[in-house]
Amino acid sequence: MVEDGHHHPAPPSPVEARAAALEALLTEKGLVSPEFIDAIVSAYANDIGPMNGARVVARAWVDGEYRDRLLGDGTAAIAELGFGGPEGEHIVVVENTADVHNVIVCTLCSCYPWPVLGLPPNWYKSPPYRSRMVREPRKVLSEMGLELPESVSIRVWDSSAEVRYLVLPGRPHGTDGMIEEDLAKLVTRDAMIGVARP
Amino acid sequence: MSDGAVRPEIAAMRGRVALPRSNGELVFAAPWEGRALAMAIGVVEALGLAWDEFRLRLIAEIAAHPKRPYYESWLAALERLVVERDAVSADKLPEVASSPGDSA
Secondary structure, three states: OOOOOOHHHHHHHHHHHHHHHHHHHHHHHOOOOHHHHHHHHHHHHOOOOOHHHHHHHHHHOOHHHHHHHHOHHHHHHHOOOOOOOOOOOOOOEOOOOOOOOEEOOOOOOOOOOOOHHOOHHHHOOHHHHHHHHHHOOOHHHHHHHOOOOOOOOOEEEEEOOOOOOEEEEOOOHHHHHOOHHHHOOOOOHHHHHOOOOO | OOOOOOOOOHHHHHHHHHEEOOEEEOOOOHHHHHHHHHHHHHHHHHHHOOOOHHHHHHHHHHOOOOOOEEEHHHHHHHHHHHHHHOOOOOOHOOOOOOHHHHHH
């Protein structure tokens, strides 16, 4: 086994390769398109019930002790809510503050905290996002609709097979009276990747 | 063309063909499973078929391979559908055998 301290994404399994081959074939025939597939996946993965990650974030917003545990040991705190899995064993939660904005990327492939975010969007896996987010995050975020003041510094977290990151966004102003369940509805996938704010 | 909204006849399938869920949310063990779900929805729509065309093939695949992971049967059912409906020629998909019981 080779160890260099970074990614060792598993080669695609036979069934994964078979699915990719079928998708290529169907795309070539014009029966599906990557955009269509992304839209459907997003609808079925995200719109059926609240995302697990949103519940984690909402809990952290209402419960300071949970927030502390979450930032101390993301994996354990997320497991408290019943989420986890083979690819979610090491989740590190990074918190946005008034001065710091966090964003996640996987420069080498598409490592992603599945158990709390579901499926990664297509753009997360795209080479331009992966390379440019590291080089010019402020510009990329702006292009994605998130303008950050110069006073806010941006931290880019490069995911790996060993460590997956989740962004804990700041709680929006004017939500003081809201209950946890309603707060969870404000938390989007993009906010937990760090390319948007709730 | 679909607006991407969740279709009740798919989301609410019952019995052994019901979409795997945990706590009400769909469960995909890997990204390809979600893409396979979307591919079937897109193909059925693009070919103007009833959802049952796919669902019945999925039932047959699951019955033939009860221990196989759900989305592997899903993928096999989709391959079978596109070949049998002449959307893709059989030589492009060698995995599709003559009957569900024959496929790996």
